[in-house]
Amino acid sequence: MNKTEKIFSIILFFMFSFSFSQEIIIKGKVTDNQNRGIESASVLILDNNDETIAYSFSDEKGYYNLNFDKKGISGMVTLKVSSLDHTPKEIKINQESAILKDVVLEDKIETIKEIILDGKKVKINQDTTSIKVASFGNKTEQTVEDILKKLPGIEVLNDGSIKAHGKKIKKLLVEGEDLLDINYKLLSKNLDSKVLDEVQIIDNFEDNPILKKLNNSDKVAINLKLKKGLKNVWFGNVTLGSGVLSENRWKESLNLGLLKKKIKLFYFGDYNNLGEKATDLITTNVLENNQFGNDRFEYKTKSLYSIANNEPQFFSKTQSIFNNAFLNSLSFTSKLKENLSLRGVVYLTYDKQKQNSFSETVFNIENNNPISYTENNFYNNRKTLASAELELKYYPNDKNYLTNLFIFKDNPNKTSDDLIFNSDNINQSSKSKNSSFYNHFNHTYELSSNKVINNYFYFGSDRVNEKTNIFSPLLNSFLDVNSDSNLLQTASNNILYSGIKTKLITKLKRLDITNSLQAEYNSELFNNKLISDNGFLSTDYNNHVKLNQFKVISDNSIRFNFSKTFDITGNISLQNINYNYNDIHKNIFLINPSIYLNIKKTKLGSFTLSYSENSTLPEINQLTNDYQLTDYRSFSRGVNYQTPLKNTIASFAYYIYIDDKRFSINTNLFYLKSKSILNTESIITNDFSFNSLQQTFGGESYNFNFSFTNYIRKLNISSRIETNNIWNSNPVNVNSNNFSMSKGYTNKIKYSATTYFKIPVNFDFGFSYNYNQIIFNDIKNTNITKDLFLNVNYKISKTLLAESNNSLYFIFSQKYSFNNLVLSYNPIDSKLSYRLVFNNILNEKEYIYTTLNNYTNFKSKIQLVQRYLLASVKYRF
Template sequence: MGRIKHLIKIVIVAAVLLLGKAAVAQSIQGVVKNQEATALDNVSVIVKNSDNKTITYAFTKNNGSFTFENLEKQIYTLQINTLGYEKQILTVDLTQESNKKIEVVLTVKEELLEEIIIEHVAPIREKNDTIVFNVKAFADGTENVVEDLLKKIPGVQVSENGTVKVGNQEIEKIMIEGDDFFEKGYKLLSKNMPVRPLKTVELLKNYSNNKHLKGIENSDKVALNLTLEDDAKREWFGNVDAGYGVVSENRYTVRGNLMNFSKKSKYYFLTNLNNLGEDATGDIGHLIRSSNDYVVGDNQSSNKYLSLAPSTASLRDNRTNFNNAELLSLNSIFTLNPNTKLKAIAFLNANEQNYFRDSFDSFSDGNTQFENTENYKMRQKQFSVFGKLDLTHDFSKKATLEVSTRYNYNTNKDASNIDFNAENLEERLKTNTNYFDTKAVYTVKPTDKKVWILAGRFISEETPQNYGVNQFVYQDLFNTNAQAVKQTSNDKMNFVGFEAKFLDRRPNGHLLEFNLGSEFRHDNLNTHFALIENNSEVFPEDFQNQMKFQNNNLYANLSYAYQFSEAFRLVPNIKLNYFNQELTSYNDTKKYNPILINPGLGFNWDINRKNKLQGSYSFNWQTNDFMNMNPNYIHTGFRSFSLGYADFTKFANHNANLGYTYGNWSDRFLASAFVGYSFADSYFSSKSDLTQNYSLSEPIVLNDRDMIFYNATIDYYFKFMKTNLKLNFGGNTSHFQNYVNDSDIRNITSNGIDYGFELRSGFNGLFNYHVGSKWNYSEFKTNYKVDYTNNRSFVNLTFRFSKKLFATLRNERYYFGGLSEGKKDFYFSDFNINYNMNDKIQFEFMVNNIFNNDTFTSYSITDISVSQTNYKLISRYALLKISYRFK
């Protein structure tokens, strides 16, 4: 905790210094008008210093005003320019006064001249709800794919797994020239599309997935749109990268992109093959089940109870992911006529992954203690085929029909070998998935301020699983000497849903939203667990499940947004649900018909241009989930069995949150803070029976669980250093209870705190750096306390020797506070050097894992155990790669 206090002090001192500097800084305020005294908006105002270097810029607002703050005490030149008016150049002296107010009058050009006007392209431009980032201003030539570029754009955060967020909110999609290929599966694009043809990145605020809702709904969604250079439009272009190991074990990578973006058709074909550990797809589940319009039926899926894939180390994929990936994706968008557009996607992915780890777990509940050791090796073979057709037809400018159909077939074959406490076990698991989803959405806009949306959806999914293990370690549980066990399971799910939604933007700015819908879901689950004894199968009675579950949900949602002023909005809402549920287990049938009322209240307050406050409160009822209702045990792993809560129930939850934002995307200083509180009157906890060879768990209803979560981020750009600083602080505290091994109720408090910083330079010369550090503190309190602090630090250095030659050195340090002395630190370094022969050909030589670390150890805790896990790492290799860009 000492590091936390020290970091807080640093943040407070930095904030005081920054605010103190802002208090004495100079400013320029002005307004731009024409000769008729009419205010002019969207006029470019550029501020230059005495060396004629651009310091900052802005565009005038609707009232013609502009403001520049935090300027130094010196003489500046202002260039004011807009189409159709003579350009004005003014000198502003801030050496004698700290706040300068000016009025600029532009005169109309009296004659048209055939001339070429070369204008300065600002790094960041803002107009209405769109912020435009000029790619050349943020790219330094070291970027390969879109994801690399996004990491360098202010306000945009890219996580280790490729999730893109603006502030604390994940984006909806990444479009190309206004068209969307992958919706929430945008990682497929960001991890593969080359940076070279990009001209700008547009950040779309207050984004609406349905074009007819723009200007009507109160949206806080964000999306990105990529625009291309003119020479990349209407022509086939792309690139091919190919690399192979040099004086090292067999390593290879091949990546190709082929694109054409014309007005009538857009094509994006990509392929990626590698065994370098690189994840080419992100989470493809977001592509298969993606839905950006949140219509009826989102997030519906069948249940899978078994998975052999272990948790992975908190390292980049190219350290621990022993893979052999093959990806092919064919994506097209056709404009059949001015009113009709067809999107077709075909996706083929095959991957073989190997996992290697050793673990040591120490269990203690205060009374019972034991230790387990595992040596785990697993191979997973995956094969997935996905197809999608989207048809969009505009009957008129105010009526649109969207029809979407998706199909996915996926098969996983898992094989693991486990040395468990010196006894060898072999597991086998095969999982198949057949998924079909079709939906239709009709939108009609009878007036400019009213919208009707009618949607229907059908989903069918089946997920059979076959599991077996060749050893029997459950003698104490079953009182028999079987030789092996196996389990088959299958959940067949069908879903049908309909919904009607109405939005009405009133003349006074208020917004009425109302939707009415019906959802029907039917599940048929069968699980059969068998003991193999002398080549015969024995089926323990308490370990078989045969269930049918029907859930019909009729619902109505109503909200009314009171727009008290342009700056303040209050939104009360209420949700009504009527459930008609039926659960049949063998010949026993239960029914449940609750009516649930869920009220809520939210507000948004734009205090001024820089300060924004928003908050909400909701009271929600939740019913028991089908996946948690199995009356008998299900085998969920070679040591684990889970029992469901075979009855209906409902829980009440209270949720409140408050968020604050200071600054705008084009500002040098941007900060945000968020705090939330959640309280459950009743909730599902667990009652567990844990032994060395097996564990039994079942849900149990307890009372009074609460959680506090918080996060704060600061972005500040130091002009004199040309460096961007990011500070992050967040965490959570929760209180809950459980039972372990017939204990009395155990009161548990868990605390988690994350904090860190990043510094990224933007020099134009030889050298650039990206450094940072992040600490993770975890703590559990029961009748005793366990805690630890982990740290990850990195120093990435880039050297640009010329326009054609640059090199990058990446360094990482991991520290685990719970490990024994002398084994807490792990260091990694990677190096690559790039040579651009010309605009089309580039060579790259890279070395991964320079120190040739062969293992990595992590440390973690829960309320009942302490774990130490060793992971096998991809050994050092050198790779020579050539990239060819073509038109």
């Protein structure tokens, strides 16, 4: 037996040695004083020191089942049963092999604590914070996302993902049901805000009922409670909108919802050319390794040829994106039986984008000898993303829970770009076909009251095939082909993988222990070939890489709970990888340790301190031996494997959320030290760039974020200030024999405020300041941008509301102003409502922005969406 086999034998013995001990079984039924079963009652077994030794919940009919190890526990134990709206009860019982104990709970006269702040209702009950949305909106909100942006404790990021209490949410539920899984942006960006009554933030969320008994989760979810009267009936709305001035604009949408006991269903359809992208609502893949919960592995192929759209990120998409978007999605969840449910999602998204731009790129490599070029781009893209997913959940008894999730996606993409590079005409067009499927099967089994085993079997495939045509006189000259020749590059990247992971989770008084063993095999193939009209070119521009990996991984975590608010977690991941690519065979052993210190939910807030070391291996696109054409003027090639890539990460986080007072502080400091990385050696000429990977020492970076939110009661103003600071240094090699350090600093400051005056007029206002600095080879470049915004909403009458949105941007010596006006008419007791949107009143037509990156200064002139007036009518039913 070799050393590796001995290590895994010891781990296997350690994993399963907990399972053999004498057990006590306690079961019964929890009822109220009218003999009705109480669902989700908390049932605990306490020892003589009031330490929890077993934990469970009652099922839908009130039945519970507990078992625990008798070893080390003497005398009588305490059965403690509690439930919302009922008085808790404690019962002393003797230890016997099997105990049947029914419990009757009395109704509690005093219910949930309700905290009311100036009419703003917030209810806090243990791990659930409930917020009445009507008290925080101003009736200008159109979607659920618009409402969430204004609620305490919730943050909507620029990409539409949602944070609650400082953490990215795992689920966005509707009436307790998950309909869209990770693609919840389909719901938050489309569901009508008018149907929403309450939003619940659920801390320590766990949707696996077996794992929920161990109470180990630190996940967060949001549950949407809809208004009364929407159950058991069809509800929704139809919107029709059309441009009536200047630009031809339109928006058509249809929302349908049905909430019944056995089925919940939502349909969203939308077609518009107002700048939003439909395909951006879909998450491509998930890689999640959860120490005390379920895992999820979905692998994605690497990018091949790139055609840049120069899409601006500074302004809102309605100001600067030229796109026709189509969305069609249907999601449902149904209870086929009492213990069997089915969830399904089918969607089709389509974007047709045209984006024109003029840009200038300057490489500040030497003080008095910069290299520069200009591009005039006419970009066209057609992107389609269709998918279907089905998930079965089976809960046959209180010890078993099974789920199976299947996902299929089809993602064809067609892109073209006619551009002028300096004075040369260049044409490039690319067609790609991408399809993928993933399957996740989980079986969770409760071995005893404090031991759970989870078996996770997964497999999947992702394939992309791409054909790119390039006409470039400069490229033809460099490759020594006819000046009027077209070049064709074919490229593909295919990955197929499968694996199984067994995880044993044990709860021993103050200890939470997880031991897992994972075996995974994946096979990946990467090809690219560059040919001309006359046949094959030199093999210097062809690649064929085959990468096979067989991994055996053992993850071992232990968390010691000093108290309910203080714990420390240590984790060590041992990986044995058989790593084979082309004719090179490696057997690699990696050790990745980490440690976390948590102080949570104290009166002073929550603190987290962490440290980890990470070793990884190169990806397949980093292992190419020859050059690959990555865009019309760039060549890239990889490197042979040498040693693992390594980095060290340390972080500190502090946060406190007092939702009923709309007070929060969220700050974190993140440090990254790269010990060994794949770095790029670049050779840049006036016409081309050549990039080769080389394994070198790395750099380091510091990231500091701080945000503070506070409600000033006397002024009826809620304000937020936030800052983000990044310091980094990275080794860079460009047109040189050596690597030099490039140092950068970024500072972003933003202030925003919302008023809640008891008068018809209220305001949203704020400003932001952005500073970016790069120093390389003693050359210093600085970029500063500023912006101000003021939104005014005026309640003209009970039925008429006006909203003015105004933004002012300062970019170098340029100033840009955007002014939008929205008029809403909502007749009383009518299902119809009307809106007029006057966009870009001052008709700003273009803007110029600059970005910095190491030695590169990129300046671009972008067209803006011209002034238009959109009239729409919405019918709610």
